[in-house]
Amino acid sequence: MSSIPQSKDALEQAIRDAHAKLMSDYRAVPEHMTRKLSLEGNVKGTQISVCDTVAYLIGWGQLVLKWHTLTSQDLPVDFPDTGFKWNQLGLLAQHFQREYNEWQYAALLDELDTTTAQILALIAHLSDDQLYGESWYEAWTLGRMIQFNTSSPMKNIRTKVRRFKKGKGLR
Template sequence: MQGYESKEALIAEIRKTARLFAAEFDDVAEADADSTVEGVDRTPREMLAYQLGWMGLLRGWDADELAGKDVAMPAPGCKWNQMGVLYQGFYDEHRAEPFEHLRRSFEDDVDALVQWVDGFSDEELFEPGGRAWARSTPSNWPVWKWIHTNTVAPFKTFRSKIRKWKKLRG
């Protein structure tokens, strides 16, 4: 997994990969946003909803911890072995939203995520145990790894998915 030498480097990579991912949707029409193609497991709308869902979960875990609440991971009523249910919740939440609005929501959420990341000290971000919720993995991941795994990595992976979707769609 890619590492980062600083908070600024992580933020730069989030912005870069998010910008590239978002640009892939520039030529996807509203009428096509829910279209499926053989060989691609999500529609364009679902790809964006997935990203919005994970960015919201990350910030929500942290907000709950800072508020002294119990942190439900990955989400209230959902276990790690129920990811399909979690993802369906992301899709359902954004199903009726106009596609252009969903795209703007993605950009707004990236900005909010970057502001959130910028609020961490280097110790909180890069040292294991920086947040209690981040210690939930057996390997005691630092916060940056949770952020990377749920933003930068899928931004890159989903770029290839949307490109494949567009190619197969014709």
């Protein structure tokens, strides 16, 4: 199978797989370590916590859902989000981190589970053609935009979390 999903089934499987593996790694990190600033941040030269990585994934997942809701109602969408341009993704990541800064680790993990389930439910209600048959945003299909903001960052963040766990002697 290609590493880039080209169909509804492949997209669902990529998200399920990436989410399951990442959640397994997240659950192996004790809560008392989840706010330590020791992972490479999205802005050059910054450090973030494990909790910040969860906030990042929730933020992007919620944006995907917001984009679909707005476009399905023929309402305009500010891509990537209101007040942010594509060249400001580091600032957007920091916005997500601030938005969820007070949340407990368990609540963040629950929210990531919920957000991922909502995205999978959205995909389940769409056809292959709706996901991959036409451009949805500029040159990108809806399926590709979903993948860019779900399974792809989950895989990238998992690498950071595994590096963190290894450095802390966690299994």
